Amino acid sequence: MLCSISTSRSNSNWLDRLHTSKGFSIPADLDLDHFLSSNPNPDPNSNSCFPPPPPETRPSDARRKQHPSPPVSAAGNQTAGGKEQIFGLMRSALAELFIMGDRCAPATLRSSKKSARKQTNPKACVPSVSASIGGNFLAGAPAACRVTPATSPSSAENSVAEAKKSRTKARRKRGTAGSPVESDLLTYSKAEVTVIDTSSPGWKSEKLIFRKGIVWKVRDKKLWNVCRKKRKLGLVERLIGEKEKEQPLIDMKVPTGKEHSRSMDEVRIFLTVILFFHLHVKY
Amino acid sequence: MGPTRGFKKRKRADKKAERCAAAALTASGQGTGDWWDHFSSRITGPLSLLKEPKRFESVFKISRKTFNYICSLVREDLMAKTSNFTFSDGKVLSVDDQVAVALRRLGSGESLLNIGTSFGMNHSTVSQVTWQFVEAMEKRGIHHLRWPSSEETEIIKSKFEKIRGLPNCCGAIDTTHILMCLPTVDSSNKVWTDYEKNHSMVLQAIVDPEMRFRDIVTGWPGSMNELLVLHNSGFFKLCEKGARLNGKRMELSEGSEVREYIIGDASFPLLPWLLTPYQGKDLSDSKVEFNKRHSATRMVAQRALARLKDMWKIVQGKMWRPDKHRLPRIILVCCLLHNIVIDLEDEVRDEMPLSHHHDTNYKQLYCDVGDKFGVERRDELTRYLSGRLPS
Numbered sequence: 001m002l003c004s005i006s007t008s009r010s011n012s013n014w015l016d017r018l019h020t021s022k023g024f025s026i027p028a029d030l031d032l033d034h035f036l037s038s039n040p041n042p043d044p045n046s047n048s049c050f051p052p053p054p055p056e057t058r059p060s061d062a063r064r065k066q067h068p069s070p071p072v073s074a075a076g077n078q079t080a081g082g083k084e085q086i087f088g089l090m091r092s093a094l095a096e097l098f099i100m101g102d103r104c105a106p107a108t109l110r111s112s113k114k115s116a117r118k119q120t121n122p123k124a125c126v127p128s129v130s131a132s133i134g135g136n137f138l139a140g141a142p143a144a145c146r147v148t149p150a151t152s153p154s155s156a157e158n159s160v161a162e163a164k165k166s167r168t169k170a171r172r173k174r175g176t177a178g179s180p181v182e183s184d185l186l187t188y189s190k191a192e193v194t195v196i197d198t199s200s201p202g203w204k205s206e207k208l209i210f211r212k213g214i215v216w217k218v219r220d221k222k223l224w225n226v227c228r229k230k231r232k233l234g235l236v237e238r239l240i241g242e243k244e245k246e247q248p249l250i251d252m253k254v255p256t257g258k259e260h261s262r263s264m265d266e267v268r269i270f271l272t273v274i275l276f277f278h279l280h281v282k283y
Numbered sequence: 284m285g286p287t288r289g290f291k292k293r294k295r296a297d298k299k300a301e302r303c304a305a306a307a308l309t310a311s312g313q314g315t316g317d318w319w320d321h322f323s324s325r326i327t328g329p330l331s332l333l334k335e336p337k338r339f340e341s342v343f344k345i346s347r348k349t350f351n352y353i354c355s356l357v358r359e360d361l362m363a364k365t366s367n368f369t370f371s372d373g374k375v376l377s378v379d380d381q382v383a384v385a386l387r388r389l390g391s392g393e394s395l396l397n398i399g400t401s402f403g404m405n406h407s408t409v410s411q412v413t414w415q416f417v418e419a420m421e422k423r424g425i426h427h428l429r430w431p432s433s434e435e436t437e438i439i440k441s442k443f444e445k446i447r448g449l450p451n452c453c454g455a456i457d458t459t460h461i462l463m464c465l466p467t468v469d470s471s472n473k474v475w476t477d478y479e480k481n482h483s484m485v486l487q488a489i490v491d492p493e494m495r496f497r498d499i500v501t502g503w504p505g506s507m508n509e510l511l512v513l514h515n516s517g518f519f520k521l522c523e524k525g526a527r528l529n530g531k532r533m534e535l536s537e538g539s540e541v542r543e544y545i546i547g548d549a550s551f552p553l554l555p556w557l558l559t560p561y562q563g564k565d566l567s568d569s570k571v572e573f574n575k576r577h578s579a580t581r582m583v584a585q586r587a588l589a590r591l592k593d594m595w596k597i598v599q600g601k602m603w604r605p606d607k608h609r610l611p612r613i614i615l616v617c618c619l620l621h622n623i624v625i626d627l628e629d630e631v632r633d634e635m636p637l638s639h640h641h642d643t644n645y646k647q648l649y650c651d652v653g654d655k656f657g658v659e660r661r662d663e664l665t666r667y668l669s670g671r672l673p674s
Contacts (some may be wrong), residue, residue, distance in 0.1 A: 191474045196499065196500075198429070
């Protein structure tokens with residue numbers, strides 16, 4: 001996705017291109033930059049220029065709440081207030097996807113010479129990742145249930161700086177997700193092992209071992225079983241089926257699904273708002 | 284270095300018809316004469332210098348009856364595989380041939396190259412055949428390793444009691460190390476370094492009085508001690524939940540009874556369902572007596588592990604940089620084969636010497652973890668064994 005904030009020129013280009021590729025026509029009198037550079041309905045309670053959504057509000061929820069309102073404004077003869085409402089919708093949808101930069105210092109932003117090909121400040125989707133890791137971790141190693149309040153998933157969701165930090169650490173660990181609980185394990189040496197246990201359902205499982213001195217943390221690596229099942233390697237299929245039922249595999253799968261659905265929701269809400277905007281302008 | 288992909292493809296295409304015909308002939312059992320006569324004639328190299336190279340048992344350490352049973356277990360799976368393995372002369376390996384090669388590899392622990400030379404085939408064929416056999420065995424032979432039913436448990440208890448009088452004992456637990464040769468420069472291998480500075484994988488086994496494995500846990504790195512391995516095992520969780528060792532209690536005297544339990548050495552924690560020997564010096568006579576009985580009964584686990592390593596030498600020697608994800612499965616199959624030999628009452632086990640040294644050069648570890656109820660149970664049992672419980 002193109003950077004939509006660095007220059008006004010790139011803004012229009014980016015949206016133009018998007019609309020052209022999707023077959024949308026944009027009236028010439030419509031100032032698309034307005035969506036990105038101004039805030040028709042500023043939130044007086046917020047200190048930040050572009051406040052992130054509340055931690056509990058997922059994009060899908062936002063979609064449910066926000067979607068009914070546009071038809072009301074659409075019916076309202078395109079008043080200035082209605083337009084501003086649409087602007088607000090559009091910009092909140094964009095803000096869901098990107099960090100929109102410092103609105104308070106637009107001059108600084110616009111002074112940048114060259115527009116980056118990609119979004120310079122993509123928004124980190126930390127919470128769902130941390131939820132999956134944390135959930136799984138807690139299920140796998142009761143001893144490692146130390147989750148400090150400062151590093152709760154919701155706080156991570158609100159803090160971009162923290163998210164960036166986690167992501168940097170995660171990169172260092174070759175792709176491990178940057179959850180706070182996970183980052184706690186970065187000081188541990190990690191090993192992946194295949195364990196055969198004839199008293200466990202499924203008999204065979206893959207574990208992640210984290211070790212620091214005499215402290216051990218063991219975590220299930222359940223996705224492996226799914227792959228294995230697909231590849232039809234190893235133990236009796238019915239036993240693997242049993243394992244899927246009895247082990248908290250769902251714990252791992254559900255957050256992963258949420259993560260996926262969240263990103264899909266984000267795209268969906270974005271497209272919905274654009275489509276609505278398009279229809280609204282057209283009629 | 285192996286042949287290139289293209290070469291393999293061409294080779295396959297050239298011999299496809301020939302192989303299919305040979306495989307069909309083998310599958311239908313239309314080959315003439317006994318399989319072993321043909322197979323033994325192929326043996327060359329060091330294996331042919333054996334005292335009795337023509338004797339089946341001297342090559343495979345199991346009887347022909349057991350061999351045939353193992354073949355019957357895996358036949359369907361091995362025949363279902365599309366890959367046709369061949370000897371160097373182009374002859375397709377039958378199921379019996381494949382089982383023989385795999386059993387020799389697991390039983391002797393010799394290198395792939397040596398086995399390939401002995402049977403006249405490429406070492407990569409030996410590797411692939413062995414792995415297919417391992418996969419088929421863990422699928423088809425898994426019923427040979429399971430926790431006993433309540434009826435079987437009663438028999439096991441009485442057999443344990445016959446050894447040295449321990450009542451209501453259901454098994455003996457022990458741990459051994461499967462040694463590996465890993466590069467020390469790689470820091471990720473540190474976790475595999477055990478307390479004797481060897482790279483190893485842990486095998487924890489619970490054994491019945493006939494030295495049959497009833498529960499195993501393997502795959503954990505050597506640096507994990509017995510307590511950790513036990514704590515992370517499914518058996519531990521089941522026992523703590525009361526879902527295992529929850530059978531009939533035995534009345535020792537009026538108002539005193541003992542629940543089902545297993546026994547283990549001092550490296551294990553003392554728990555209500557896992558009794559360990561008394562530790563320390565200056566023990567009372569009754570405690571010394573308990574320890575003696577405990578040790579004699581526990582011997583079955585040590586012997587079982589020693590026999591496992593002696594019979595299936597692939598888990599005895601230092602494996603050269605093994606795949607750590609495959610090794611536990613190889614260990615499992617060796618345990619299955621060990622149990623099959625017992626289940627089929629193979630005569631070869633009578634010829635094997637009884638040793639109890641499975642972890643030579645490993646010092647005895649001591650675990651200080653002791654559950655209050657475990658202490659009470661052990662004391663009660665000690666009093667019973669010394670005849671001090673009121674009748």
